[in-house]
Amino acid sequence: MTWTTLQTAMAEQGYIADADLAMAVHLALSLGRPLLLEGAAGVGKTEVARVLSQLRGTELIRLQCYEGLDAAQAIYEWNYQRQLLSIRAASEDGETGRSVEERIFSEDFLLERPLLKAIRRETPPVLLIDEIDRADEEFEAYLLEILSEFQVTIPELGTITAKSRPIVILTANGTRDLSDALRRRCLYAHVSYPERATELAILKARCGEIEAQLAGQIIGFVQALRKEDLEKKPGIAEMLDFAAALMGLGIADLTQDPVVLQASLATLLKTETDRYNITCEIAQRLAGKAA
Amino acid sequence: MSRVTKFAARDPGPAARLVAFMAHLRDNGFRLGVGEAELGLAALTQVEAIDPKTVRHALRAICTGCVEDVDRFDDLFDAFWMNGGRVAKKSIPSQASASDHVHSSRNAAGADRSAGTGAPTTPDSTGEEVAEADGEGKLLASLAQAKMKKDLRDLVRPEDIAEAQKLAQRLGAALQHRRSRRRKLNRRGDRIHFRKVIRQSLSTGGEPLYLAKMRRPDRPLKVVTLCDVSGSMTTYAQVFLAFVAGMMRADPATDAYLFHTRLVRIAEALRDKDALRALGRLSVLADGFGGGSKIGASLMQFAQTYARRFVDGRTVVLILSDGCDTDNPKLLGAALEKLKKRDCKVIWLNPLKGWAGYEPVARGMAQALPHLDLFRPANTLADLAALEQELIRL
Incomplete structure (x- = not known):
């Protein structure tokens, strides 16, 4: 598969990727390297992983990062309740200490968390490590080992090596600088807000039944809105919500009803200040230009 | 093309x-x-x-x-x-020259650390490059530098350092604790350490007789001090430098820099066992002391070079400056924003803020304010001591 066929295959799944992103995904697949996607919220970073798993027909394993994420939630944990019960049962049956120990520290009592799950699959799954910049440095450091060796060491069980190399996608939206060591292990693609033509294609792919005139207006309006001084710029997901809202309300022309337009801005503007700053007049002006 | x-x-x-x-x-x-x-x-x-x-x-x-x-x-x-x-x-x-200078200063820092003597020449040359880029500014700046050359030993007495050291130790301790998110085995913990309990219960036939506990341990915070020694700060430099020196001697995990028209790392020099000799070494490094100030450029340089290695989520960046900047104020805002991306806390102690009726009108200061975690007055050691409570709350 070349990178252009990958690009079309992704488009068939409803994901319009630009050349840089398609190439980065292609290289990540063919070289077996993790891919780090960086960009503002709502530009479709997480979506890449979902589309990729559909494309490959494999499972998507997701690890949502947060501050304080530790091994017990990311890699594995022993099932303590079962272990305790099992020890009690064994003592009544008169089982010896050593055999109990072997039994309760076997794989039956192991709870797989996303990272361990990903490396124990027979067919390579897509492993999505979402918002890695929310986790702290310790976790980042731990991830380095897994991403380069694809193995996990459990003291009671020994080292578990990957049966198949998962396709690893990491996403970050720049709340914190990532370490150079992590960046160097990954291929990198910066996902930015799409061009007009790309965004129009996305809208058509996701909302097939939308009329061409309205679609053009929506894209023009959203793209103009992003140029305004906003706290939180509307992403692609917001644009799709906006389109869905307008279609649900049966609007055919953005400029036709200022009140409805102002109300449907709730799908695009997510902070109080932004709602306040984009007044009815500004919205009308932007809509007029987009028409 | x-x-x-x-x-x-x-x-x-x-x-x-x-x-x-x-x-x-x-x-x-x-x-x-x-x-x-x-x-x-x-x-x-x-x-x-x-x-x-x-x-x-x-x-x-x-x-x-x-x-x-x-x-x-x-x-x-x-x-x-x-x-x-x-x-x-x-x-x-033009980025080429800018990044070259980033590169060289990073190398210089490396040499600085391994040799432990400081490399006053490298930052010097980069400083001149910056001046050259300004065009005619170079001659003026270097003249001013020569005239303003001061020996820090005249300014700071060893007794002051001893006093400041005690104070810095207290402040350092106030800043020290940030609780880890991960629990560790501890006798007075608040949660049960199941893994340990199971292990130990094996020896008692499955009866968990002893409950192991875990708690979130305290993790030390690192303090990085950036001290402004430009002309407008000369009167306060005595206090601040003594404080920085004390801080460095009290806690080995701290790091310190001076800046005026450029940035100099002084951590190694200040760790010298002999307080007076440390100041002597500092004087050599601080060539240009008392000249103009380029806060924005210095902080940007810090954010782009040293901060990448020394500043993380468990760091407090302490800036001692009056905020009177000759640079474009936007640069200062951008530098602080970049620094904040490293997830650190930024405290700015401003001697001018102690004056009655002071408003942070210096344009640079106005740009900086939104990025600061704490903005307080300080121009005597007593003021610094009073900060202890605020720092605990941070």
């Missing part, structure tokens, strides 16, 4: 050319190693390597690591592969 570079006939081949391209990127401040060159070659075997557009996309995915890199990559790629001739440095925009 459009034509592909013609390489000389004696050129050893594509592998060498790619390595040369990596070196070219490295010269321009990209952080690339042998691994990337190898990966680049592997990647080119996976794509149509004769199509420049494809190669551009492929190498971009491998060689870049952040948005800034992505923005610069196209120009650097064009300069190397698409200029219809050999590599021409002039087609590389």
